[in-house]
Amino acid sequence: MENSSAEILRDYDLILKIMSWLPIKSLMRFRCVSKTWNLLIFNPDLAKLHLKRSSINPQILLLFKKIEERQCFSAVLHSLLCLIQNPAPCSMLSCPNPYKYIFGSCNGLLSLHYSLSTNECEKHLVCFLNPATKTCSLPSPSLCLNYGIGVQYDINFGFGYDDKRNSYKVVAIVLDSSTQQTNVWVYCMGDVCWRLTLMTSPAFLTIDSNGYSLNATVNWLGRSSKESKLQIFSYDLENDTCRCLLVPELVPKNSEFTSMGVLNGCLCLSFDQGRTVFVVLALKEVRDETSWNRLVSVSYETLNISPYYDYLRTLCMWDDLLLLTYSQLWDDYDIIIIFNLKENKVERTQVYSKHSLSHIFSCHYIPSLI
Template sequence: MSSSILLDELFVEILSWIPVKDLMRLRCVSKSWNSLVFDPTFIKLHLQRSSKNTDTLLTFRDYENDESRYCASPCSIHGFLDNPSSTIDACHRFNHDYTVLGVCNGLVCLQDSYRGDEIEEYWVRFWNPATRVMSEDSPRIRLRSSDYNYPYLFMFGFGYNDWSDTYQVVLLDNKSHKMDVSVLCLGETCWRKMLTCPSFPTLSLHGAAVSGTVNWLALPELCSGYRWETVSVDELVIFSYDLKNVRYSYLSMPDGLLEVPPDVPVLEVLKGCLCLSHHHGKRFVVWLMREFGVEKSWTHLLNISYENLHIHGFIHAFPTLPVILCVSEDDDLMLLANYDSAEFIRYNKRDDRIDRHELFNDDKFYFFSYDYVQSLVLPCRN
């Protein structure tokens, strides 16, 4: 092997460890450097290196000047834990009323919609915050409102199939007697129906993507209208769609969940694991499925009274469910957002104490966080 080839390989190896922000500057050095940065093989290699340094992407709605807009802010977990307000101040405020469907490998899926009297249309864009590149609008999917009876609605999710290297937007299209699962892959020009299963209420707003699956809270035992207060624990499951094998399955709730919470639990992804948050008495409970698909791996991440969180004086029997935004690598520090008092709470689990309370403006709502890694992944296919 010639010395020039060895030098090129060494050069690629070194660059694969450089942060995205610096690579975006370096690509201006020459045409060959620019080509390398956007080469699919190099993008995958760089992602493998970057995925060991997971950050978080904070999203929220900002009601500024009587206008609601989604905001997003990538940040390090350490920096977010230390100073959440600075993360908000550095946010990107979208000029359009997008909704964030999910984040995979540094790629953010943004949804937009049109709602008429009879027809609703939905489409997405893909955005890479690190490279600041955004795709054009995807093909639209059109749904007729009269085809649906509450609670038979349609839910979206966003996931990644590493076997086929495809980023997929998943639609659960719930009609009166059946549910169609349709998929739009990044770079494709049409939605494809993948499978059909019995219709049932889905409870999660957006699907949670873990290990090549997208997951929603669901009530598959119910095939007609329902009231949450009449639901039993054995009716509550997680509907899991497998992107690679194009099939679905059901995951059980944690064994320790002995009664249905007063409000619908929140299903999300935290530290690469399915995360379930809910009220239990006057306590806030968070579970992690440490090993995806292994139901006995559900463990308590947090089980704390609202009094210990210094959440007092709420009007109803229960406060608005707090949101857990990020957790340190050793699980000792956690950052929560509490809407009732419009504040961030940093909880030290090891010492069982509140480290810090930090107020945020009460015109900011719906805080949500996603596992995030800076990547070069392109929001559109070459």
């Protein structure tokens, strides 16, 4: 065994390269071979190399969220190819108790939330789960929001990676109704407390509750409490600053289903025009509000969608295929449309599964050893 360990250490770089191509399930079995193998598999160098390989074939995490609640009550993982070829229900992703709300995915880690209310305050805790390695972090310190006369809070979370400091961060934007102010709290993985980094006024009212992570920023769609125009509240994880990005004027004020997401490495905004055309705009550079361009503009007639749908939104893109989801007002199941952008036609429409009174959200997921 000593000779074997010495050989492994001698050929360290080569072994790491070979192991970086292996699926995580296999690596989790190999860690039982010896202490040396276990150290290799949980080596940060292998984790970074494996993440780089896995990024070529990302998966998608589908979240089913109740319409009247912000808590995500179920989630499933798919490979993009599997979802496109056969978007059938698969096994649910279970979260450790008491966490029930998944609000982000980054480099193979899922961020989970749990809250507890008392007469004096409400406490919010987060943790991090790696579904591939089946490991979960300890709970974070609690973010405690004290109640007072006429005080109500609206809190939204986002999760991202600060590559400048090699740090995973949770960002909470907290609207205090009594002061009409938005406070930004940040928790860095491993810290002993949350940090209050910003206090902004007027308050920012979110439309999409989850923050979308991209290029060391976390972004929410919404409006300032003093303006009716749509804006994107963008928090920079590297320097703890925020800015409000303007949304192009062509986005109608009366659009019922304006939503945000990330497609092909771009922050995207989707909306309908008069219940006749579905439009997706892409922000090529998240720190440059002049870099908007039109990614998709397709009629309901082409999509074969009735104007009486509910919550049409994008899920993901794979090459020239765009996946959309919606439900009819009179049905209790979700419908996935696979639309070919190059040929401007619907390739397939399928019922996904029954999740009564729910909406589908999605985020990219990359299996990793992080």
